[in-house]
Amino acid sequence: MSVRTRFAPSPSGHLHVGGARSALFCWAYAANHDGTLLLRIEDTDQKRSSDAASRGFLEDLAWLGLDWDEGPQWHGRGGGDTGPYEQSNRLDIYEKYLAQLIDSGHAYRAFETPEELAEARRAARQEKRAYRYDRAALDLDPDTVAAWVAQGRPFVVRFKVPGDAPIVIQDAVLGEVRVEPGELEDFIIRKADGFPTYHLAVVVDDQLMGVTHVIRGQEHLANSPKHALLQDALGFDRPIWAHVSLIFNPDGSKMSKRDKDKALRAEVRSKGIENPPEGAGIEADRWQAWLGDKTMQLETEEATRLAGLLGIQLPAINVDDFRRSGYLPEVLLNYLALLGWSPGGDREQFDLAFIRENFSLDRIVKSPAKFDRAKLLAFNLDAIQAMDDDQFVVRLQAFCQDFEPAFLEAMTTHQFKVFALANKARSKTFLDPIESGRFxxxxxxxxxxxxxxxxxxxxxxxxxxxxxxxxxxxxxxxxxxxxxxxxxxxxxxxxxxxxxxxxxxxxxxxxxxxxxxxxxxxxxxxxxxxxxxxxxxxxxxxxxxxxxxxxxxxx
RNA sequence: GACCCCAUCGUCUAGUCAGGUCUAGGACAUCAGGUUUUCAUCCUGGGAACAGGGGUUCGAAUCCCCUUGGGGUCGCCA
The missing domain is CATH 1.10.10.350 (Arc Repressor Mutant, subunit A)
Incomplete structure (x- = not known):
């Protein structure tokens, strides 16, 4: 059977470096096995999905040179027979499997409101108990359930976790991972708005799209037993899982797509700013919501404007941040590959072709890695120094076109060429000649x-x-x-x-x-x-x- | 707190699965010299690690157990 991997981001902002590394590993594993890389957009959260964000992902992936074989169609990439590749366009498919699970007794409707559940969680916490859903809805008699559904009372669907045997999953990186029965609660597989949760959608899509290998970050490790249970209940195959260790900030915290918002909130709090600053372009109620909800993210433009107004530097965590800072895509990829994978021996600098030839799951490192900007910068310098002159001129020109058009407007072609070549030997990034050459x-x-x-x-x-x-x-x-x-x-x-x-x-x-x-x-x-x-x-x-x-x- | 995962220089790692060739190799960072019209490069050299404790073994960085430390998850987010 031919290898099919998938990269499945949720469209909530630009691609961050952890996601980029997962995408790279998925790409590399598929390429190494003459397999297929699928791209799927996991947009089952109606509150957080936007078209602009998913296009940002596509652009970031394309810039890195990680082309997908199947998935959303975009500039000649994508297409395929197992679509649609946006989960929001697959709701009828999930409904079918939901019905199957309910009919077979593997799942049931539950009517608690989010507020009731929050209260139950709070109470459990206070009593220092681990909270798990109490299965109250299982005691409802079928007529009551039917009547409530008929009345239009909102409900979720929960998966009935079997309590008899330990769940053992095999991971290509970590080996065997075992979870005892009773550790999992009856998790929700369909939300009140009719959308499936991540768990159901992933399991159904991976099966229908023929995914053979699931390579993803270790933050998903705890989800895999749930997915295994769903797969068993639906009679699906289990894919081969490979959970890659996390990427940390230099301070040891998880490098997260929420870090920018975290930095901004911290600054706003420490300065005691209560209302959105003039010019930030953020509505007052949106501002309050953002301040109070640490899972909420500002749009990229809002965050950038706010950082400017506050006079702080946002942490670089997105592929796009590094692009704007003048890093080469092949260097970022090289560095990312080295963060959690090694070809063995002393070789450290290599290109995508080398990764394609040499990548294997058994050389993935289990322990987490800190993202070291200094080493990335050193690699970028090496790559620029190794570039031939003409290429440097062309690529610096392209960089200016995207981010610093003033340099092209102010110079003739000849002047720009002299400018570029005079800077090549002293540039660590494309941004270096720009910043030191404003004059x-x-x-x-x-x-x-x-x-x-x-x-x-x-x-x-x-x-x-x-x-x-x-x-x-x-x-x-x-x-x-x-x-x-x-x-x-x-x-x-x-x-x-x-x-x-x-x-x-x-x-x-x-x-x-x-x-x-x-x-x-x-x-x-x-x-x-x-x-x-x-x-x-x-x-x-x-x-x-x-x-x-x-x-x-x-x- | 519960469950799960992890543990080699400051950092990323090689070596671990098949125990001896490891007085532990490389890279980045750092320190000391040197080259250079500024900055950046570049060259030479130095310091720097098997978390701790128990086993197993003739022999353990490598296998087992405990401790400690770090991290992840515990959402009608993904």
Missing amino acids: FVQGDDEIEWPLTKPLRKALCKGEPCGFDRLTAVRDILAEADSWTPEHLETILTTWAETHCEGNLGKVAQPIRVAVSGGSVSPPIFDTLEILGKDATLTRIDRCLSQRESMQESST
């Missing part, structure tokens, strides 16, 4: 020279000082008849030979400061070429015009 796209009159320590050192200190050298070299540059890096190098090194004892830095640094307003830039000759002669001279002149006031305040 390239600023107007000449926007450059300012804050009196920081490195600026003071470059301009004011020493005898002669930077200003002196700048004044002298300004006219040399003005007379340059050619403005190429090579020619500039000749002029300036020659000048440094006679005026700075051959120490190019003595003159390069003051120029760098004058044209950039900071102490950091690409190699100086490239920098000047990108700026061009006019901008260079204008900026030097403006800088020199500040000489007096800077020297005054520096003494």
